[in-house]
Amino acid sequence: MKKLIPFLILVLVAAAGFGIWWYVTDVLPEKNADESSGTPAPGEEDVPETVVGESVTEVAVEGSEYSFSPKTITVKKGATVKLTFKNIGNTIHTWTIDELDLDTGSILPGSSKTIEFDAVEAGTYEIYCSVSGHKESGMVGTLKIE
Ligand SMILES: [Cu+2]
Structure with missing residues (x-):
């Protein structure tokens, strides 16, 4: 059992590392995409409508x-x-x-x-x-x- 403890720690560290990697690569990009889709890009807001056929x-x-x-x-x-x-x-x-x-x-x-x-x-x-x-x-x- 004593020999297993260092091995378990190694597994836990590896799992934690994988967890962080997964969070950064999979979850964060989606979060960012969700946030940016709700707000208009700079320059798109409050643009007055162009009157078509303006004389x-x-x-x-x-x-x-x-x-x-x-x-x-x-x-x-x-x-x-x-x-x-x-x-x-x-x-x-x-x-x-x-x-x-x-x-x-x-x-x-x-x-x-x-x-x-x-x-x-x-x-x-x-x-x-x-x-x-x-x-x-x-x-x-x-x-x-x-
Ligand atoms: Cu004059």
Whole structure:
């Protein structure tokens, strides 16, 4: 019997070792799989739905000394707006809305530029030409998002 004790200890250690190995290789992976399947992967949660068929509104504006035509632009909330500003005047002009961070930059006479933006928030926004003195000379307009 005394000779059997070291042998039994060896068997117990081996069994324990096998038990740990079995737990790590078989049970843990399944546990992890169960946990991850219940929660969405990062980036998948709270993604706003893309509206199918969202409209693109194309707007053409001309600028000269010292006015915009059309002066007032109305677009639908949620629309993607493609706005083309053409300078038909004899000096540099811009089409700018500070509140929406929109600006064509300086457009040379005879040139044009298209900017694209999403009409996200309903409201009335002031358009102006940012060239010094032009706003004061009446180069202003209104963008309405409704
Ligand atoms: Cu101007």
